Amino acid sequence: MSRTSHSAGARLARGLFTLFATLAFSVTSRGAEPIKFGEIESMTGKEAAFGQSAHKGIVLAVEEINAKGGLLGRPVVIVLQDNQSRAGESATIAKKLASRDKVAVVLSGAISSNCNEAGPVLQNAKVPFIATTATDASVTGAGNYVFRNCFVDEFQGAVMARFARENLKLRRVALLTSASAIASVNLSKIYRKTFTALGGEIPVEQKYSEGDKDFRAQLTAIKASGAEGLFVPGYYTEAALVCRQARDLGLNIPIFGTDGWEAPELVAIGGKAVEGTYYSTHYTSENTAPQVVAFVKKFRARFSGEVPDSMAPLAYDAALIAAAAITRAGTTDGPKVRAAIAATRDFPGITGRTTIDAHRNASKDAVIVTVRGGQIKYVTTVTAIEP
Amino acid sequence: MSEFLQQLLNGLSLGAIYALIALGYTMVYGVLRFINFAHADVFMVGSFIGYYAGKLVPEGTLWGGFSVLLAAMLGCALLGMSIERLAYRPLRGSPTLNVLITAIGVSLLLEYSGQVFFGAAPRTFPPIFPSQNFQFGSLTLSSNQIAVIVVAALLMLALQFIVHRTKIGTAMRAVSLNPRAAQLVGINNDVVISFTFGLGSALAGAGGILYAMNYPSIDPLMGVMPGLKAFVAAILGGIGNIRGAALGGLLLGTVETFVSGSQWSTYKDAIAFGILIIILLFRPAGLLGKFTVEKV
Numbered sequence: 001m002s003r004t005s006h007s008a009g010a011r012l013a014r015g016l017f018t019l020f021a022t023l024a025f026s027v028t029s030r031g032a033e034p035i036k037f038g039e040i041e042s043m044t045g046k047e048a049a050f051g052q053s054a055h056k057g058i059v060l061a062v063e064e065i066n067a068k069g070g071l072l073g074r075p076v077v078i079v080l081q082d083n084q085s086r087a088g089e090s091a092t093i094a095k096k097l098a099s100r101d102k103v104a105v106v107l108s109g110a111i112s113s114n115c116n117e118a119g120p121v122l123q124n125a126k127v128p129f130i131a132t133t134a135t136d137a138s139v140t141g142a143g144n145y146v147f148r149n150c151f152v153d154e155f156q157g158a159v160m161a162r163f164a165r166e167n168l169k170l171r172r173v174a175l176l177t178s179a180s181a182i183a184s185v186n187l188s189k190i191y192r193k194t195f196t197a198l199g200g201e202i203p204v205e206q207k208y209s210e211g212d213k214d215f216r217a218q219l220t221a222i223k224a225s226g227a228e229g230l231f232v233p234g235y236y237t238e239a240a241l242v243c244r245q246a247r248d249l250g251l252n253i254p255i256f257g258t259d260g261w262e263a264p265e266l267v268a269i270g271g272k273a274v275e276g277t278y279y280s281t282h283y284t285s286e287n288t289a290p291q292v293v294a295f296v297k298k299f300r301a302r303f304s305g306e307v308p309d310s311m312a313p314l315a316y317d318a319a320l321i322a323a324a325a326i327t328r329a330g331t332t333d334g335p336k337v338r339a340a341i342a343a344t345r346d347f348p349g350i351t352g353r354t355t356i357d358a359h360r361n362a363s364k365d366a367v368i369v370t371v372r373g374g375q376i377k378y379v380t381t382v383t384a385i386e387p
Numbered sequence: 388m389s390e391f392l393q394q395l396l397n398g399l400s401l402g403a404i405y406a407l408i409a410l411g412y413t414m415v416y417g418v419l420r421f422i423n424f425a426h427a428d429v430f431m432v433g434s435f436i437g438y439y440a441g442k443l444v445p446e447g448t449l450w451g452g453f454s455v456l457l458a459a460m461l462g463c464a465l466l467g468m469s470i471e472r473l474a475y476r477p478l479r480g481s482p483t484l485n486v487l488i489t490a491i492g493v494s495l496l497l498e499y500s501g502q503v504f505f506g507a508a509p510r511t512f513p514p515i516f517p518s519q520n521f522q523f524g525s526l527t528l529s530s531n532q533i534a535v536i537v538v539a540a541l542l543m544l545a546l547q548f549i550v551h552r553t554k555i556g557t558a559m560r561a562v563s564l565n566p567r568a569a570q571l572v573g574i575n576n577d578v579v580i581s582f583t584f585g586l587g588s589a590l591a592g593a594g595g596i597l598y599a600m601n602y603p604s605i606d607p608l609m610g611v612m613p614g615l616k617a618f619v620a621a622i623l624g625g626i627g628n629i630r631g632a633a634l635g636g637l638l639l640g641t642v643e644t645f646v647s648g649s650q651w652s653t654y655k656d657a658i659a660f661g662i663l664i665i666i667l668l669f670r671p672a673g674l675l676g677k678f679t680v681e682k683v
Contacts, residue, residue, distance in 0.1 A: 044507030213602035217647030250527035
């Protein structure tokens with residue numbers, strides 16, 4: 001057989017296979033309408049790293065669910081919507097997901113301010129909503145359809161205050177708050193309360209707005225205040241620039257922040273300036289627990305060797321919690337799925353055993369990490385206080 | 388006292404960038420009597436040219452840094468001249484409002500095609516110039532801040548030279564004074580206007596590089612806020628007046644920095660723009676602008 005006719009034969013075979021595969025797929029999909037998981041992410045813009053990472057976690061979870069035959073005999077599809085990290089977009093997207101796409105649940109790895117826009121919309125539409133990394137207390141206040149799969153800032157702010165006072169032995173710590181991000185404002189409030197209760201002092205609190213790029217003025221004032229440390233409860237784009245400009249100004253005091261710092265861009269933008277900084281987060285891939293090791297291995301195999309940060313496993317866990325709830329409810333009916341998610345007890349997640357409490361929050365341990373040699377290194381774990 | 392000096396330095400380095408962008412607004416206004424809103428996005432393109440060109444040269448060398456700066460200035464000059472040729476020249480002679488709206492259109496076109504071509508996520512600008520910190524007593528100066536102030540000052544001096552000491556500069560001033568009379572004495576208005584756009588855009592390109600060196604996270608919408616501030620600076624100094632634009636930029640940057648460093652940091656833009664309103668109430672033509680009665 002000549003080369004050309006061989007390849008023509010192969011092409012014919014492949015074409016037939018595709019045809020049959022398409023037919024087979026259309027038969028099953030006609031029999032079983034897919035279950036839609038709505039997803040609101042910051043895939044582009046200022047917080048793109050959160051969305052990119054969380055989305056990978058959800059893709060991994062959904063692929064695993066479908067490999068095991070889907071939910072209630074139906075395949076699961078993700079309806080992904082990008083809020084471009086912009087205020088005002090998430091509410092519009094939530095409306096579209098609920099009314100046009102008729103999704104069974106909505107997941108979101110976006111920041112608290114964005115989740116606060118989507119929450120009330122989904123509450124009214126009776127679509128269960130799990131925020132995967134939104135830590136501000138107000139998020140689940142939207143109503144009984146809104147859940148979260150991470151700790152709240154009451155815990156995180158106190159953890160960092162305690163860490164600064166007891167581990168870093170600092171007495172005077174300045175605050176640099178993002179005035180336009182609700183989580184940042186509340187974190188500073190909680191930090192101040194805990195830190196002063198521990199005998200610390202806040203000499204100065206400076207503010208900035210999301211999207212600002214020049215922090216030299218605030219940092220100069222902080223330097224003049226004689227602070228021994230600086231707490232920056234903002235997001236990574238600003239945090240990295242804050243560290244750079246602080247070092248440029250010769251402000252060489254410990255700088256530390258919260259889970260909003262967690263993104264590869266922190267080191268990419270911050271470079272040498274973020275060396276030795278600390279932040280609190282939800283998970284570390286250095287954890288040697290078997291489920292974490294297995295997850296890191298799966299994640300790296302699926303996403304060309306990338307090591308997951310904490311946004312991915314939180315989103316992965318949230319997708320599986322939603323899936324388990326739909327299985328237990330035996331339906332995709334909003335109120336029944338909501339009740340099933342609320343009844344989640346001891347779910348074995350990558351980020352720890354998850355129980356949804358009466359306030360629809362998940363109490364989880366916090367991990368403190370540091371940047372060393374351009375790598376994120378584990379420092380310590382702070383156990384959640386049982387409510 | 389040292390805090391005051393440090394804040395003054397911070398303010399001057401921020402203001403120098405505003406001034407560079409403001410010069411482009413003011414020059415175009417001088418010859419064409421309209422605000423080129425696309426100017427802020429030419430500034431953005433400048434820093435993206437720097438981002439890609441910065442990958443071709445070794446990091447942290449002087450010649451590398453200056454060649455990136457030159458590439459961005461040339462690229463932006465070409466971009467500015469083609470914008471003028473394609474979008475504004477066909478509208479020459481039509482009401483200013485038409486051109487103004489076209490300028491907003493071009494601005495949005497650049498921003499959103501930027502999101503398609505460069506992606507919407509912020510990029511990290513490479514450290515193209517060598518960087519070092521200098522300590523003067525309790526005062527700290529980074530080489531980037533010095534570079535901003537020095538490069539901006541040099542460019543403004545060069546601009547002053549071009550406008551006042553060269554033939555094309557004289558032609559620019561003539562067109563600005565009276566386009567029809569300029570044409571009568573043999574000046575080719577199209578060439579002069581094209582040159583003005585090229586020159587203004589080159590300064591915006593330089594501004595883009597200097598801005599990105601100091602704030603190394605760049606994205607396609609990064610021009611919006613600095614562009615608005617520079618526009619305010621141009622009005623503040625007296626639109627159409629080159630020295631006024633430089634003064635306005637430095638003033639705005641310094642005020643903004645001092646407010647940021649105080650307890651009212653969240654009001655910094657409100658206070659900066661409030662000052663604009665107050666100055667315009669008392670001096671409607673801006674600080675250095677001359678108030679002229681419109682000829683009928």
